[in-house]
Amino acid sequence: MNAPERSPDHPPLSDTFIAAMSARFGSRFSQSEAVRLSHGTDESAHPPQPPDAVVFVESTEEVAAVATLCHAHRVPMIAYGAGTSLEGHLLAVNGGISIDLSAMNRVLAVRAGDLDATVEAGVTRKQLNTALRDTGLFFPIDPGADASLGGMTATRASGTNAVRYGTMRENVMALTVVLADGRIIKTGSRARKSAAGYDLTRLFVGSEGTLGIVTEITLRLYPIPEAISSAVCAFPDIAAAVNTVIQTIQLGVPIARIELLDALALQAINSYSNTTLREAPTLFFEFHGSPAGVDEQARTVQEIAREHGGLDFEWATRAEDRSRLWQARHDAYFACIRLRPGSRGQSTDACVPISRLADCIAETLEDRATSGLIAPLVGHVGDGNFHLIAVLDPDNAAELEQAHNFAARLAQRAIRMEGSCTGEHGVGIGKRGYLIAEHGEGAIDVMRSLKQALDPLNLMNPGKILP
């Protein structure tokens, strides 16, 4: 047990516990330093905090067995999917066991007639869409990273398609969950709607592994649209682009994606993805529907863009052109980090009512200019959600502090505008400080009561969400 990063205030794993886990899981229970380090690291700028050990599980029953043992021995449990979280969700701040669900990667059922599928938690969104290839259906939620569907459920993820298809909140129908003491429960059903009791499904969606570990998920699927069309349009300034978004949403155009990137983000993308997009504030659009419907939506949006000084519309209707365009958008996070060799990214995640979007972005860009941070802007602006990706020197304490303060001001600004400090990344350890401002003491007390009711020993991903 060589773990210098582990904080000293929690006891090491007991020999009895280690023996029991080894007996049950053999080589799938690992205390190796490399395995522990990789399971204590996510995609965020938060410094790694490895767990005391990692167990690679293959079934719900195995997760239940681990939970039962951890419960008996008072060992914290942290679910691990693809490791793509952005707020330190999987960091072992109190030590404990990382439960790696990546081998639980079976698509259990695809019911094309009902437009739903059931998967194990380790299935990634791309894997699911590959499995759906011959059904004419797709799963729309797309946070960029090829995250596991368990992790996406746990963080209430969304991404570029949410403006049309909703987030994980709207698209999870049912769950299998392992509770802190090893009990296995099912929530929800395959009915499209139900008024049968408390909405346990929605309680676990977004609970970040602090109330239970999601092991199976039933998801809504959608018919692949008959026609899909994508476009980019550059604007003279950010305000013109944002006002185009606002008017599109207020008119109720059923747009599938509407993404904003600023000039700096375009510069990063061109350099990383070898594209030649104009380096100006830009909207990426996608339209889904029948051929006539897509044409109609596109005409409407093009007209709105023109009224706001949109410079040109470049269309991508062929599947490969669309893929290239959206791949470039998805690579924006990594492209931004590459702007500065050796840097780490730190992404903000404000979400505000659409009427406040222009104000919130304008104030934030003024703040960015004052701070001198390198922080390209990208965002799912149809939902009022946008990110600034601060590109930071991890060894420069002053810069890290400045970025932290910038992020704090943005979170508070979003909350002041009746929005949220996190639209889709989740709370993890990074956003805990803003929850009281966002929800009030009373609601946080209720959250604490729920946590106490379901996990009285505080073993499920302790130190996350609750302030």
Place this chain on the structure above:
Amino acid sequence: MNAPERSPDHPPLSDTFIAAMSARFGSRFSQSEAVRLSHGTDESAHPPQPPDAVVFVESTEEVAAVATLCHAHRVPMIAYGAGTSLEGHLLAVNGGISIDLSAMNRVLAVRAGDLDATVEAGVTRKQLNTALRDTGLFFPIDPGADASLGGMTATRASGTNAVRYGTMRENVMALTVVLADGRIIKTGSRARKSAAGYDLTRLFVGSEGTLGIVTEITLRLYPIPEAISSAVCAFPDIAAAVNTVIQTIQLGVPIARIELLDALALQAINSYSNTTLREAPTLFFEFHGSPAGVDEQARTVQEIAREHGGLDFEWATRAEDRSRLWQARHDAYFACIRLRPGSRGQSTDACVPISRLADCIAETLEDRATSGLIAPLVGHVGDGNFHLIAVLDPDNAAELEQAHNFAARLAQRAIRMEGSCTGEHGVGIGKRGYLIAEHGEGAIDVMRSLKQALDPLNLMNPGKILP
């Protein structure tokens, strides 16, 4: 205190409590028998159970004051909105106070630019839509009755438009809630999405007043579609109509309403509403969108209907014709009850995956034929949700028992088909017996833990939901 209906196992209100309530609320605190009886009666066939008293509140702070007093004196609290619940939700099975929120009927804010509004819990859905008249927006959830939005939130209501716009689950953004001990909390925000902690909003939506009393609600609004078109189409048999629905949904047609009625329901409607619709299995359709989009949807659905032997399409494009058509649909419940003078209605509420809809309806109609019950079928079949309205002689015990058994078999059938015993009416006292079959003991234990965490004295609408 003349209350012969009150079960003898709970104590009468104490003089101290009565004095305190009278001092605070004056004539708005009533122990009159008529007022108590009206507040212990809903639209269902469950026999009335009056509360011990009724208080007419005018603000969140007054609800909190009532809750604080009730908490101190261990008096049960039951929220009352419009009294249109269908499963005995507001029956005072343990006595206590009915808190009438109907005077909390202010539309607090309409933010057209953000497509949202905040209302007090006593505002009804029709009142909200009247208030929205000049904004170009509407609130789509439509359970038929002019229910209060607080009650619709509490029961996770939906109705004819849910196939396109979702249920209260998807359309409530934020709440003000009074907890059992009088604390006031806010849940959610005006952000379209958020990953900031546990989804308290969804926990209270559908909790039927058993975890807290909803006093204010922020709701999503939608632009009134540019074009709306309605139609009816009769079919040679139920199976043909249901298969038309299934194929429409599986093709992803964004239909706004698709309602099934059987020949008996049509007969009831013609007699009640003075219409001359063909008395055969019939689908009512509504299409929302641009003029071209509506045309395209209508053509697609018409073609599907024709393939399944649809007999004719009668269109209603003028607003007054559409209103007459949907008013007739909404009046179906009362029309059915009128089939038999002096009768009471008892509505089932099964919801199944769409692929099982034809089977579930066929088995249910066989069961109806065997039982000899008069029970027209109506349903929001786009969601897999349908109702049989048993028209019962309230003095015929054998018939009531037969109807109860028929409803029980249908609930169990829906659960066996991976559906729900209640799509939209809620559990109340009527569906408690099916919850373990639907969710399993484990999930019900979790629901009990949540109830215990938020209402340890079991004062919030006791005797509802949990088996």
